[in-house]
Structure formats: C-alpha cells, structure tokens
Amino acid sequence: SAVISQKPSRDICQRGTSLTIQCQVDSQVTMMFWYRQQPGQSLTLIATANQGSEATYESGFVIDKFPISRPNLTFSTLTVSNMSPEDSSIYLCSVTSGSSGGSTDTQYFGPGTRLTVL
Amino acid sequence: EDKVVQSPLSLVVHEGDTVTLNCSYEVTNFRSLLWYKQEKKAPTFLFMLTSSGIEKKSGRLSSILDKKELFSILNITATQTGDSAVYLCAVVNSGNTPLVFGKGTRLSVIA
Numbered sequence: 001s002a003v004i005s006q007k008p009s010r011d012i013c014q015r016g017t018s019l020t021i022q023c024q025v026d027s028q029v030t031m032m033f034w035y036r037q038q039p040g041q042s043l044t045l046i047a048t049a050n051q052g053s054e055a056t057y058e059s060g061f062v063i064d065k066f067p068i069s070r071p072n073l074t075f076s077t078l079t080v081s082n083m084s085p086e087d088s089s090i091y092l093c094s095v096t097s098g099s100s101g102g103s104t105d106t107q108y109f110g111p112g113t114r115l116t117v118l
Numbered sequence: 119e120d121k122v123v124q125s126p127l128s129l130v131v132h133e134g135d136t137v138t139l140n141c142s143y144e145v146t147n148f149r150s151l152l153w154y155k156q157e158k159k160a161p162t163f164l165f166m167l168t169s170s171g172i173e174k175k176s177g178r179l180s181s182i183l184d185k186k187e188l189f190s191i192l193n194i195t196a197t198q199t200g201d202s203a204v205y206l207c208a209v210v211n212s213g214n215t216p217l218v219f220g221k222g223t224r225l226s227v228i229a
Contacts, residue, residue: 001163033216042206042221043161058216090159106152106166107208107217112159 002027002095004110012116013083020079021113023093028073031096033107034066038089046091049076083117090114120145124207124220131227135197139223141207142189151190152217153181154206161206164192197227 003026013019023032032049046066047055055068070076080087093110121144131137143151150168154161165174167183167190174181178197183190194201204224208217 043217043219045216048216092160106163107210108163109154109160114159 001106002029002108004093004095004108006091006093006110006113008113009111010114010116012118014118015084017083018079018081019083019115020077021091021093023076023078023110025074025095029095030073031107032070032076033094034068034076034078035092035094035109036089037092037112043092046078049078080115083115085117088115088117120209120211120218122207122209122218122220124205124223126223127221128224129226131197131225133198133227133229135227136193136195137197137225139192139194139205139207139225140189141191141220143207143209143218144188145209145211145218147212148185148188149210149212151183152208152210153190153192154208156204156206156222157202164205194225197225199227199229201225202227 005024007022011019034046035043036046037043045058046061047057047068049055049068049070051070051073065081067079091113094107096107123142125140150166152166153164155164165181170183170185178195181192192205202225204222206222207220
C-alpha cells in the first residue's frame with residue numbers, strides 16, 4: 001500500500017485567509033483525490049487531482065475556492081481560499097494504489113488535516 | 119444517482135459483544151465494495167470485496183458481500199474498546215470514478 005503524508009496535520013485560521021495543504025506519496029500513483037469531512041458527516045469528494053492538467057471538481061466545488069495543483073505523480077496541494085467558519089473540516093488526500101491505477105484498486109487515505117476557521 | 123446506505127447510524131455495545139454493521143448500495147456498474155475504519159482523521163482500509171459469498175476475514179473482523187441483494191455486512195466478534203470508531207462503507211464504480219461513501223456507523227464499545 002502507498003504511504004501518504006499530509007501537512008499540516010492541523011491548523012487554526014482566521015476568516016478570509018487561505019491555507020494550502022500538501023499531500024506527498026511515497027510512490028507514483030495515477031489517481032489522487034481530495035476529500036472533505038465536515039463534523040459528524042461522511043466523506044465528500046472535492047476533486048480529482050490530475051497530473052499535468054486541471055483538477056476535476058465535483059458538483060458544489062469550484063476551482064476559485066479550492067485550487068489544486070499536481071505537478072507530478074507523487075505530490076499534490078489543495079488550497080482552501082478565503083476561508084469562512086463553514087470550511088472547518090477535516091481535509092483528506094487519497095490515492096488509488098495498484099499496478100493499473102484503476103478503480104478496482106484499493107483507495108488509501110492520508111492522515112488528514114484538521115482545519116478550524118475562526 | 120449512486121447511493122450507499124449504512125445502518126445503524128450508531129451503536130453502543132459492551133466489550134465482548136458481537137456486532138453486525140450493514141451496508142446496502144445502489145450503483146451502476148458495480149466493481150467492488152470497501153470497508154474502512156475511521157478513528158480520528160484518516161480512514162484505515164479494512165476489506166475490499168468484489169465477489170459474492172466469499173468471506174474476507176482479519177482477526178475478529180469479517181465481511182461478506184451479496185451482489186444479488188446489493189448489500190454487505192461487517193462483523194466484529196468479541197468487541198474491544200479499541201474497536202470504537204466510525205466504520206465506513208464505500209462502493210467503486212466502473213472506470214476511474216470516485217468512491218461513493220455511506221454516512222458511516224459510529225460504534226462505541228464500553229467496558
């Protein structure tokens with residue numbers, strides 16, 4: 001399985017500021033995803049981070065609010081822009097690990113970033 | 119619309135009890151079903167099920183899939199306080215599409 005690290009592990013931010021979360025994987029992976037988990041809720045997919053092209057966003061999420069970079073096959077960043085208290089969540093990076101990188105491969109999660117916006 | 123429903127939403131048991139968590143799904147082009155355990159932040163992978171009737175087992179945890187009735191169960195025997203967590207069920211569609219998650223079952227095991 002892939003080993004995934006995220007930075008920061010937690011942060012407390014002021015309203016109106018932005019935070020960039022980093023996700024590093026110990027091996028090249030085809031698929032990288034960013035999820036959000038609001039308090040008491042299940043995981044919601046924000047976007048699929050595509051290497052070398054723009055991320056694919058899910059309904060309700062836009063690039064201006066959640067810009068994503070993926071410069072190579074082992075690294076991605078998610079920025080939460082112009083934060084409000086409603087953005088307080090756990091943000092999780094996830095990868096598909098396997099030789100084919102296809103959807104039948106297991107998806108693993110990073111340790112998460114707990115964001116609190118005041 | 120693809121849907122994954124877990125039940126119960128929460129459960130409180132005593133140490134030593136056996137619990138069964140349920141996951142039903144409605145998805146197009148089903149490929150596989152995944153179970154995760156989430157204690158603090160990151161979901162930890164437990165099982166991936168692709169075939170009906172084949173039990174996956176890891177210690178006190180086991181899981182089975184019924185593709186005809188579109189559900190899976192996760193069993194935990196002789197529960198311990200360390201089993202307290204949210205258990206998430208997710209389904210994989212065909213192609214490189216994202217997982218569809220259920221809302222999870224919050225299990226609390228009390229001594």
